[in-house]
Amino acid sequence: MYVTKRVWKNYPYQLTFTVMIFPLTKIYLTALYSIVLLLLSLTSFAQLTPFEKSSNKNYTATYAEVMAYYQVLAKQYPQQMRLFNYGSTDVGKPLTLVVLSKGGVFDPAVIKKQNKRVLLINNGIHPGEPEGIDASMMLARDLLKNKKLPDDVVLCFIALYNIDGSLNRGVSRISQNGPVAYGFRGNYRNLDLNRDFIKADSRNALAFTQIFNTWQPEVLLDNHASNGADYQYVMTLIETQKDKQNPILADYTSKTLSPELYKRMAAGGYEMTPYVESMKETPDSGIVAFLETPRFSTGYGAQHNVISYMTETHMLKSYEKKVYATYTFMQSLITICQRDANKIGALKREADSAVVKQQSFALNWALDVDKFEMITFKGFEAGHKPSDISGLPRLYYDRSKPFAKQIKYYNTYKATTIVNKPVAYVIPQAWGKVIDLFKLNKVVMKQLPHDTNLTVQTYYIADYKTRPKPYEGHYLHYDVSLKTINNNRVKFYKGDYLVYTNQPVNRYIVETLEPQGVDSFFAWGFFDSMLGQKEHFSDYVFEDIAAQYLKTHPDLQKKLDSAKVAQPKIAQSAAAQLEFIYQNSPFFEQTYLRYPIGRLLAR
Structure with missing residues (x-):
């Protein structure tokens, strides 16, 4: 006769027991069988999730319990x-x-x-x-x-x-x-x-x-x-x-x-x-x-x-x-x-x-309220009754009154903004978060090998609205309207990125880079720094410069005169007239409100 100590481990239980070896009589076989059943039972219980182990199955696992469970299962x-x-x-x-x-x-x-x-x-x-x-x-x-x-x-x-x-x-x-x-x-x-x-x-x-x-x-x-x-x-x-x-x-x-x-x-x-x-x-x-x-x-x-x-x-x-x-x-x-x-x-x-070859992409959608299908819906009768708190009418559902009835299911949306893709987008390397996200999303990009001037289509932000309160850390822009300039000669630098739109991820590329998109990077404020003007003028200095400029550019003088007739506020404001001349002169900064992503329309 001898004694052997064994330890059985299986999360979250540990069992230490002693087995005494005797001649295999019926009583000892029965005891051994009971121990085996106990071990199997504990093993089975140990494989249960915390949810299953809870008495009324009204428990969700903690993070530590989730990780521990999967680690045991993986072993x-x-x-x-x-x-x-x-x-x-x-x-x-x-x-x-x-x-x-x-x-x-x-x-x-x-x-x-x-x-x-x-x-x-x-x-x-x-x-x-x-x-x-x-x-x-x-x-x-x-x-x-x-x-x-x-x-x-x-x-x-x-x-x-x-x-x-x-x-x-x-x-x-x-x-x-x-x-x-x-x-x-x-x-x-x-x-x-x-x-x-x-x-x-x-x-x-x-x-x-x-x-x-x-x-x-x-x-x-x-x-x-x-x-x-x-x-x-x-x-x-x-x-x-x-x-x-x-x-x-x-x-x-x-x-x-x-x-x-x-x-x-x-x-x-x-x-x-x-x-x-x-x-x-x-x-x-x-x-x-x-x-x-x-x-x-x-x-x-x-x-x-x-x-x-x-x-x-x-x-x-x-x-x-x-x-x-x-x-x-x-x-x-x-x-x-x-x-x-x-x-x-x-x-x-x-x-x-198909997306590699696709030319047009929807950026925004609206529900088509004229189209619906009828479906069977199983609900509860709803009504209104006085609130115990305010005494005013409150909504309630009566579970003693279930129903199954036909209701309208509105499942048709129509595109409200559609854009044609360019041959490629040009992304200045300065916009690092855009570049990093494109890399994570497996967007194929090529860096410019040297400084170069490219003829691209550029956008200027003509108008937009911004939510008055932050949403998920951002003041979302919407209702964006654009002024498009074709054949614009723009300087890009060595290391800037070319993104050709011949990729399976074209939807991701277009929907993030086109500023009118509901979830575009512009909508989320990625490019907000370009919405701020950086240079201006001193009135008393610019007065003389502007006067001289009008003398040598009579077309701008005519444009100013027309604006004063059309907009009395300009006619009544010296500052507004100086601003008008400034914005229509080569002195005005060309990057103000210019969307920084270029659209290459031809190779």
Whole structure:
């Protein structure tokens, strides 16, 4: 007889026990069998997520729990799962990407050569909407444990995108039904990261951009929870708006992929409807398709010809239902992506090729209120009653009165601003953030080998409006109007960048560089320094210079006289007349209000 001490470890439990070796009698075999069952039971329990371990499934994992869980899972399945850290978030922690690959290939370039698809799933961009975090932990485990990884689709999960907000744990979403505690919407810089994809102010967004353009997904999913009206559905869905999406991809998503997702979700017990943005106060008035511009993850994905979806579970449903609905959606999307893997790849290549040759690009869109389709909507009767606080009428939904009725779904947008692309854009190297973002987004650029004068089309900002309050750290410009100067001879310098518009990322290039675009770099204030005048004149000195200049330029004198007749304010103001002469003379600075990006119209 002898004694052996053994230690069994499996997160988050450690078991130390002593085995005494005796002749194999029935009693000892029974004891050994019980120990084995105990170990198996503890192992199984250790693989559960914190959400599953909670008594009422109303708990979401903390950042530390998420990382620890995936680290253990990666050790258990080293051939099919790996963790990659990218960059740094604003809170100083790297962004972790969980990659599941049935073939054990984790090199994005090799994956592309093998003609496999990449599905990128983003979780926790709003940590108060954490369903995707917990659902992805379960799904990754189940796919590995049950040997259900798809053959032709590599799965990439961003474990928790807004780490900053997740660490700021509390109960700030007061209108939400669970979980008991969760993260805050804003990140460490108080940015809403789902408004940051195009401008990339946060280090989180820079890390995401690196992930996105390294793995080059064909399909993107961003998991969320909604606010707004009350209705019967656990989940609603935002898909890339069909009139804004590349038509090659829109045909597939609107006719095949999206209908199949709706069908599978209904079969799984989670019937969906399009995201509920009411035309008026309640959904009875009709709902409007969400227009996700490039500031949003799905709008950014559309610029890169990536099929993009955003789930929106309903805030008032139990947290358990929201997590399992998200799990079911991801499972459905993976199944369809595997089934249509070859088709999705072919469509992506076709769309990229079409964008290379595309000449005209939409920059802004408006809802077409004359076009709609009728859909069945399952909601609750809404009404108004006196508020217990103010005594004034307040909106409420009566859950004792569910209904299913036909409502209008407005899902057609028309382009309101369209621009023809130039042969190339010329970007002065001074605009470093633009250059850095283009590099991250795999835009091909060539630097000028020496100083040179180029004949380009240039814009002058004729007029624009600016929001009176900051939005996500910027005073957004809109309603931009331009004065276009053709055949303008402009000096550029060695090291400035030429960006030819013969690339699959043409949409990203054009929509960011054309100042009228809703999410252009100009709209976000990247070029605000060129809106300020740097030089002026002293009145008493310029009086004599201006008088002499008018004598030698009678055409300007006539122009001034006409202006005084047309605008009495000029006629009544000596300063205004001097300003008029100054602005119409060669003394006036040529760079004031000149948009710094040149448009090369011919090679």
